[in-house]
Amino acid sequence: MKNEDEPKDKRLKPGDAQKLTMAEVAKYVGVSAMTVSRAFRQDASVSEETRKRIMEAVDALGYVLDLSAGSLSSRRSGFIAALVPSINNSNFSDTARGMTDALQNTGLQLLLGYTDYSTEKEEELIEAMLRRRPEGIILTGGSHTARARRMLVKAGIPVVETWELPEDPINQVVGFSNSEAMALLVRTLASQGYRKFGYIGGTTARDTRGSQRRSGFQKTVEELGLGPGRMISFGVPPITMEQGGQAIVSLLERWPDTEVVLCVSDLSAFGAIMECTRRGMKVPRDIAIAGFGDYEISSICHPRITTINVDCYGIGRQAAARLMDALHTGEATGDEITLTGYKVVLRESTDRNGAPTA
Amino acid sequence: MKNEDEPKDKRLKPGDAQKLTMAEVAKYVGVSAMTVSRAFRQDASVSEETRKRIMEAVDALGYVLDLSAGSLSSRRSGFIAALVPSINNSNFSDTARGMTDALQNTGLQLLLGYTDYSTEKEEELIEAMLRRRPEGIILTGGSHTARARRMLVKAGIPVVETWELPEDPINQVVGFSNSEAMALLVRTLASQGYRKFGYIGGTTARDTRGSQRRSGFQKTVEELGLGPGRMISFGVPPITMEQGGQAIVSLLERWPDTEVVLCVSDLSAFGAIMECTRRGMKVPRDIAIAGFGDYEISSICHPRITTINVDCYGIGRQAAARLMDALHTGEATGDEITLTGYKVVLRESTDRNGAPTA
DNA sequence: CCTAAAATTGTTATCGATATCATCTTGCCG
């Protein structure tokens, strides 16, 4: 026996690169590698006694399981890939949290990727992910490059598209109609007496959810006989707070009598409100402004922002749950659509009677 | 030849699970698997002609490289693990972006994990990551469980700790002194005439950067002979906007004559300012408030918030760069410390003369 | 036109864990 290499000094440094394998742990304990492998799984049949001895050895030697070897032979990579547009967006991070929570104790890990609202980047990421053979994949939105779509189909794993309702789903869908949600907001505000509607959103079609919100706005304004909406496009999605501020300036220059402005997200709405405040306009007294997404900031800032609350967390949770279903039922599940909720949250920024307090 | 399974219908659906291997692509093209493998790498010697034919076949068959097999034999997993406290924090997402950018064209992918400010969760994540054999690992902060530390050392891969200066670094460090940064802010404001300092931060020691900022505040206030600071602890880190608002209420109840309040982050500062505004206090006329981190919101909101700007992106970029260095030099590099910059950004929220405009 | 060097391609062993089947205990029941 020659294993006097247990680190004993307090300040440990890397460098003594290990090359510890399961076989060595096995030899150390006096069992076969197979038994060590079994000890790492809860369902396998190993006597408690043996498992304990193995785990002690694992601890003493500092062995860490090698999944890359394991997944090759078991043909199970043990992870789910999820692609979201942006890392720094509380809506998507709530969704990611929902997914992580739903995957607790399933033995599956979540691997996140960021597409930056670009289908090209999404395609690259999808390929990078598929190369590691995920057991399922969750996407945001329903717009993908043709090649991405082909790869996803070929992969033969469950796919869940989220956050919207694609016309031609690949597989499963968990989301809601961004267009109808925005329409609901328009109708709600119209019923409060607002007539002259403006809209602020990003410039391109890259952000499909943004485009859907825009078209929901446009359609509804016209349906209500309030003429074509006053639309300002500003900045590449995701539109920033600052761009929201710039956009409202353009909008009010062009249509000074606008009564209420809907924004593609709370962040741009916030930027717009702050810019108005800075220019001496009171919100909602001089102009009403609403957002979309119910970010934390909207319930904190002054005035608080009217918005659409989306069940971000639920989207993530259900997407993961649907994926698990598909994995368990041997992916024979049909292509289901799971609708998630949203609701209008009326706050000070569109309050008809009130100047905001203070 | 029997390969009439090319998908031709427009609406592709998964289900026809593939089991396509490199060998089959090779057979299809009429070369060996090894040549196909070579075709996938830019440096390998394959004739352009052959590579083209192989890539066409790959495209036609829809083959996707299997890295789990490849990394087993090449002993290179092709990814770097990075652990950050929170997914939804623009400071850390900037850092993540810096890392991603620095890893462009290195053939290495970034894998992010979220510790939720918990060393226990960090330990779990470190183990989960190590099981996939990353080629390097980037951590946020210098506090880790003993077991986490042991695993990291044992792993024999480069480790970079970021965002602070640990007393006992594992390996490399890229960061700055949170304590000194906060001290600088205190001194700057003191030089403007402020005397009665308050501080708002989270309750526990979990957020080590928060603790360091707090101690930097405390120490400096005392050094300047301004008595012990007025400290309010509120909420489990990461402290939210809402908790910032609640905290400032407590603070002003207890010490109504406070002149300036420093907050552990811009987000709590924002919450505090909004709460003051709502209660009819003007910032900075009635009370000055500053944050930390220079989040986007601080330059947009009204009044704009004085803060410490941290080179978040640079931290990420340099952390990844140091890691690459270590990988190239055969990890013989000493344990270097790379200092990153920070600076005070004075804005309206602590403006001595001015009530904010409007 | 011949030879050495360079470029291209192929063959075989291997990475480290796990599926699968075989073997060996143990315990229980009639």
Added chain:
DNA sequence: CGGCAAGATGATATCGATAACAATTTTAGG
């Protein structure tokens, strides 16, 4: 006490790509 089922463990083949080396073809130079 025989026999059989359930439980524990081991032996071996295998997952799919790549390293390492071997073989072959092409190119360049004299």
